[in-house]
Amino acid sequence: MIEFQHVFKSYGRGRNILADINFRIEPGEFVFVSGPSGAGKSTLLKLIGGLEPSSRGAVHVNGHRLDKMSARARPYLRRAVGIILQDTHLLYDRSAMNNVLLPLTVAGQERRQAQTRARAAMEKVGLSGKEDLNPIEMSGGEQQRLAIARAIVNRPAILVVDEPTANLDQDSARRIMEVFRDFNRVGVTTLIASHDRALMASYATRTLRIDHQGRFFDTPGVQL
Ligand SMILES: Nc1ncnc2c1ncn2[C@@H]1O[C@H](COP(=O)(O)OP(=O)(O)OP(=O)(O)O)[C@@H](O)[C@H]1O
């Protein structure tokens, strides 16, 4: 489902953030991405989502080699991978509902059906009744959940999530993790970067860890 072969990543002329990374993730896995701040977790996730190119090496996602991917195939990748970043990139010129509708509209889905699905996605993350708010009127945690609704609404095969629970209290964090677990149970391959190892221990079965020296570890279970 996801494979890295000798992947290196630096920004500009800077040092390697990722150096000679190799791993393979099978469909349906639930993977925890861990490591200290600045180690390169978000960078790893952005490579999978095609938001950053690798500096060297091959990144394969859902049967495609990203660096060899044509511009025409890119929208396909965007539908296959639901990505939720630390910075939510919500659109503040429209309602919460219209933020969630956007991926469906882009995919050309019929309006009524799209609205039904967008409403269901918002309900799933506990945002029923907030459809008409502008994201600016929502709390940090609500905005995070709105970004999750937008990422799950077109049922991607892979979910890549960066610190989903950072702005949430413990109950909300659990509820959000249950949303990801529901998707994983129906086969969605899930990668989550987080500093909350205790929370991840109930969900993930494998850990990709980058340490403060940029060393990479691939281990079963969740490293506590
Ligand atoms: N666009 C960029 N340009 C230059 N350097 C960058 C860029 N994005 C990240 N970096 C650098 O790459 C390193 C890894 O950043 P990254 O965001 O991947 O870390 P992280 O493990 O996600 O950290 P955190 O836990 O704080 O989110 C950092 O030193 C950061 O300064």
Ligand SMILES: [Mg+2]
């Ligand atoms: Mg990060």
